[in-house]
Amino acid sequence: MTSPAIAISDNTSSDPRQRAPLITCAPDCALITETVCRVVEREKTPLAWYAAFAVSSSFTVVMFLAIGYLFLRGVGVWGNNIPVAWAWDIVNFVFWVGIGHAGTLISAILFLFRQNWRTSINRFAEAMTIFAVMCAGIFPAVHIGRVWVVYWLAPYPNQMQMWPNFRSPLLWDVFAVSTYATVSLLFWYLGMIPDLATLRDRAASRWRKLAYGLFALGWRGSARQWHRYERAYLLLAALATPLVLSVHSVVSFDFAVSQVPGWHTTIFPPYFVAGAIFSGFAMVVTLMVPARAFFGLKELVTIRHLDNMNKVILATSCIVGYAYATEFFIAWYSGSQYELFAFLNRARGPYYWAYWTMVVCNVVVPQVLWLKKCRTTPWIMVIVAILVNVGMWFERFVIIVTSLSRDFLPSSWGHYAPTRIDVAMLLGSFGLFFTLFLLFCRYLPMVAMAEVKAAVSHHPGSDHRH
Amino acid sequence: MADNVPQLDSSAGALKVAAAIGRFASAGALKAAAEAVRDEGYRHWDAHSPYPIHGIERSMGIRPTVLPWLVFGAGLTGAAVAILLQWWTNAVDYPFLISGKPLFSLPANIPVAFELVILFSALAAFAGALLLSRLPQFHHPVFASEEFRRATCDGFFISIEASDPEFDEVKTTGLLEALGAESVELCRLPAAAPRLPRAFYTAAALAVCLALLPPLGVAWYRAAPKRQPRIHPLHDMAFQPKYKAQAASDLFADGRAMRPPVAGTVARGELDEDPRRATGKDEAGNYVTSIPLAPGAAIDKAMILRGKDRFRIYCAPCHGLAGGMPEGAAGEDAEKWQGMVSIRAARRAAGGEGTWTPPRVLTSAYVQDQPDGKLFETISRGVVNQEVRTMPGYAVQIPREDRWAIVLYLRALGRSQNASAGEVPPPVREASVSEEP
Numbered sequence: 001m002t003s004p005a006i007a008i009s010d011n012t013s014s015d016p017r018q019r020a021p022l023i024t025c026a027p028d029c030a031l032i033t034e035t036v037c038r039v040v041e042r043e044k045t046p047l048a049w050y051a052a053f054a055v056s057s058s059f060t061v062v063m064f065l066a067i068g069y070l071f072l073r074g075v076g077v078w079g080n081n082i083p084v085a086w087a088w089d090i091v092n093f094v095f096w097v098g099i100g101h102a103g104t105l106i107s108a109i110l111f112l113f114r115q116n117w118r119t120s121i122n123r124f125a126e127a128m129t130i131f132a133v134m135c136a137g138i139f140p141a142v143h144i145g146r147v148w149v150v151y152w153l154a155p156y157p158n159q160m161q162m163w164p165n166f167r168s169p170l171l172w173d174v175f176a177v178s179t180y181a182t183v184s185l186l187f188w189y190l191g192m193i194p195d196l197a198t199l200r201d202r203a204a205s206r207w208r209k210l211a212y213g214l215f216a217l218g219w220r221g222s223a224r225q226w227h228r229y230e231r232a233y234l235l236l237a238a239l240a241t242p243l244v245l246s247v248h249s250v251v252s253f254d255f256a257v258s259q260v261p262g263w264h265t266t267i268f269p270p271y272f273v274a275g276a277i278f279s280g281f282a283m284v285v286t287l288m289v290p291a292r293a294f295f296g297l298k299e300l301v302t303i304r305h306l307d308n309m310n311k312v313i314l315a316t317s318c319i320v321g322y323a324y325a326t327e328f329f330i331a332w333y334s335g336s337q338y339e340l341f342a343f344l345n346r347a348r349g350p351y352y353w354a355y356w357t358m359v360v361c362n363v364v365v366p367q368v369l370w371l372k373k374c375r376t377t378p379w380i381m382v383i384v385a386i387l388v389n390v391g392m393w394f395e396r397f398v399i400i401v402t403s404l405s406r407d408f409l410p411s412s413w414g415h416y417a418p419t420r421i422d423v424a425m426l427l428g429s430f431g432l433f434f435t436l437f438l439l440f441c442r443y444l445p446m447v448a449m450a451e452v453k454a455a456v457s458h459h460p461g462s463d464h465r466h
Numbered sequence: 467m468a469d470n471v472p473q474l475d476s477s478a479g480a481l482k483v484a485a486a487i488g489r490f491a492s493a494g495a496l497k498a499a500a501e502a503v504r505d506e507g508y509r510h511w512d513a514h515s516p517y518p519i520h521g522i523e524r525s526m527g528i529r530p531t532v533l534p535w536l537v538f539g540a541g542l543t544g545a546a547v548a549i550l551l552q553w554w555t556n557a558v559d560y561p562f563l564i565s566g567k568p569l570f571s572l573p574a575n576i577p578v579a580f581e582l583v584i585l586f587s588a589l590a591a592f593a594g595a596l597l598l599s600r601l602p603q604f605h606h607p608v609f610a611s612e613e614f615r616r617a618t619c620d621g622f623f624i625s626i627e628a629s630d631p632e633f634d635e636v637k638t639t640g641l642l643e644a645l646g647a648e649s650v651e652l653c654r655l656p657a658a659a660p661r662l663p664r665a666f667y668t669a670a671a672l673a674v675c676l677a678l679l680p681p682l683g684v685a686w687y688r689a690a691p692k693r694q695p696r697i698h699p700l701h702d703m704a705f706q707p708k709y710k711a712q713a714a715s716d717l718f719a720d721g722r723a724m725r726p727p728v729a730g731t732v733a734r735g736e737l738d739e740d741p742r743r744a745t746g747k748d749e750a751g752n753y754v755t756s757i758p759l760a761p762g763a764a765i766d767k768a769m770i771l772r773g774k775d776r777f778r779i780y781c782a783p784c785h786g787l788a789g790g791m792p793e794g795a796a797g798e799d800a801e802k803w804q805g806m807v808s809i810r811a812a813r814r815a816a817g818g819e820g821t822w823t824p825p826r827v828l829t830s831a832y833v834q835d836q837p838d839g840k841l842f843e844t845i846s847r848g849v850v851n852q853e854v855r856t857m858p859g860y861a862v863q864i865p866r867e868d869r870w871a872i873v874l875y876l877r878a879l880g881r882s883q884n885a886s887a888g889e890v891p892p893p894v895r896e897a898s899v900s901e902e903p
Contacts, residue, residue: 201614226515
């Protein structure tokens with residue numbers, strides 16, 4: 001494997017007089033193709049990949065065993081109780097849906113803002129989005145009790161002569177998450193068709209050619225095809241931008257439309273969306289740093305890309321921290337003793353450790369990213385990103401469990417503790433996520449080659465490719 | 467898919483030129499060449515590049531796509547479908563009130579409408595882009611070229627198809643060379659399209675037939691009459707491992723699933739410290755001669771009025787409002803003193819229909835001489851006279867304290883119906899005298 005000539009070693013300069021190069025290798029189409037495709041095309045799968053796959057797929061099996069046990073015995077195998085009727089199932093759901101926001105943000109919103117640096121990471125982030133939404137979708141589907149009638153959520157004519165209640169945010173959620181999963185998948189797949197055609201045309205074996213050829217749909221890179229493709233991509237980006245903002249808003253309605261103290265707040269939609277972007281970018285950084293090193297993509301996914309993502313993490317961390325402060329202020333300013341109690345109970349009640357874990361991980365730790373040294377050092381940013389995701393998981397735990405466990409009536413208070421099945425399902429969902437992710441790294445192009453080529457082929461000065 | 471089709475089956479016959487392709491050095495060269503090809507009047511041709519080239523659609527004369535209008539239409543459809551769906555299902559076909567929310571209100575319907583606008587638009591954008599580009603299309607002349615594989619890596623190509631009326635092997639390749647193509651190639655395809663082996667169709671037909679068997683089996687099983695209960699893979703709580711009322715059970719010696727309470731069991735709220743109030747008898751089994759009161763209770767006007775109220779509901783229908791016709795009223799209209807049930811039953815008995823035992827006169831000495839406990843027991847258990855039940859027990863209908871109140875009222879009735887004129891309080895007596903004409 002020959003290392004390509006490195007044109008620029010450091011592209012993190014913030015000198016505005018000079019446009020920083022997008023990639024640090026030569027802007028050569030063949031080189032870009034080779035760099036991305038050799039990951040997929042290597043003859044022997046690395047042993048480390050097998051080791052990682054063995055671990056992650058084992059956890060996936062654990063998850064499906066736990067789900068099977070849940071189906072046999074019912075939701076009583078979880079620690080959920082009354083009053084904490086929503087617990088880790090919904091915590092995990094909101095956590096994974098939040099993770100899934102970075103992909104569409106990078107591919108849609110940054111596309112509309114003509115942030116060309118997105119081209120190196122958008123495929124990766126979109127894949128992560130889809131896998132995260134798949135993990136998320138499992139939890140509400142299995143938490144309904146009689147899972148074999150999950151189709152009752154859909155409005156279809158039935159012999160019961162009943163229809164779902166469209167005035168409930170829970171049904172809005174069904175529509176929002178399923179639309180988001182569908183649109184993300186379409187966006188991801190449409191963007192991948194030209195790259196699948198590249199893999200098809202480079203395929204050495206008949207089976208590879210058949211498989212990639214089938215999904216490339218006969219793409220020829222013709223100008224007529226590119227014309228419609230670009231228009232469709234622009235439209236999908238324009239559609240996905242409000243969608244990505246709406247999905248976590250609707251998820252937050254599940255809480256905000258209810259009357260539980262600590263949930264019934266108008267700040268929830270923007271606060272949830274900021275938190276989702278925060279956790280999503282953290283997950284991209286967590287996965288991207290090892291992947292770019294392991295798969296030899298450092299010239300395409302440069303330190304500057306990581307630097308940019310860390311700036312987004314820092315910005316959203318500040319928004320989230322501001323939201324935490326606002327919640328407390330409004331709880332005091334509302335004059336409602338229940339509101340005020342709910343928030344004091346978060347900080348000082350039986351789950352105080354979860355609250356302070358959340359604050360430290362989400363607000364305090366990311367402040368190190370003000371330092372350029374921390375934004376450009378891979379191991380530091382990975383630690384920060386992992387802690388951010390720990391913090392964001394605890395944020396959902398704090399919102400859901402502390403609010404439910406102590407609401408209006410002290411006589412109805414309760415305590416929640418997870419069971420082994422709860423733990424197995426959380427770990428298992430990570431197993432599923434990483435299993436899908438490893439398969440993606442092994443068999444699909446991790447970087448959007450056609451988009452990088454387009455971005456680097458145009459003159460940096462007159463950069464208006466659309 | 468992109469395989470050289472001729473290699474699939476070399477016996478397919480002669481090869482035929484299907485397209486000419488030329489490779490150009492750069493995107494700029496491709497754009498310039500595209501303008502020239504357009505000006506030559508070709509129509510079945512295209513330019514190929516590994517990434518979209520800005521402005522090439524103008525060089526080639528590609529008209530703007532209708533895709534945005536398709537997407538706009540799909541978005542409007544999504545909005546209409548969402549609003550109509552929510553209105554019809556929740557306000558028309560299955561209206562149910564929940565939390566006092568209106569059956570149809572736009573604010574509640576916006577989220578779903580928004581999501582369906584996005585969903586319909588995105589599906590239209592995706593499907594529209596593919597179909598307008600005539601994808602999927604796995605078979606195309608340019609795939610016959612080995613070099614064309616570079617089109618998805620770093621190659622810039624122009625392809626002119628043989629189906630174009632202007633196409634001429636010599637002239638077209640000459641044009642591409644003249645435009646500066648680095649290499650020019652003719653793509654050849656078999657004259658006859660390659661055919662799949664006959665065994666493939668047989669196997670496919672067989673597979674379809676076999677795939678139909680399981681659903682047919684299920685359908686047959688569901689439709690055929692059965693002696694045994696059908697298989698229920700999911701019980702849906704229809705069959706629950708529990709006993710229902712009056713069910714049989716092998717577990718207990720008496721064969722019944724319902725269990726009597728253990729001897730000495732007292733139901734909640736029925737524990738009584740004073741058994742006299744429950745039975746009307748003292749420890750020795752003799753009827754009590756005074757009303758046993760609950761702790762803190764007293765015999766007062768409220769208790770008499772409560773007894774009167776209950777008496778008029780439960781007793782008066784048979785016994786009459788005054789407890790029956792007293793002896794001193796002999797000769798008067800008997801029905802005046804009787805309750806409605808007695809009147810009707812007596813009339814029917816007089817006409818030869820059924821039998822009727824007239825109720826006791828409650829103000830008679832026979833009743834009034836009984837101890838209070840005996841009266842209480844009669845109200846509670848009723849009367850059986852020579853194995854014929856002449857009065858039902860009221861224990862289940864009248865709470866215990868009310869039965870004692872009725873006993874008290876019976877005493878009041880007995881006193882009033884047997885009173886002498888001297889016992890009537892003077893104001894009442896004067897009033898009743900003055901009313902008489």
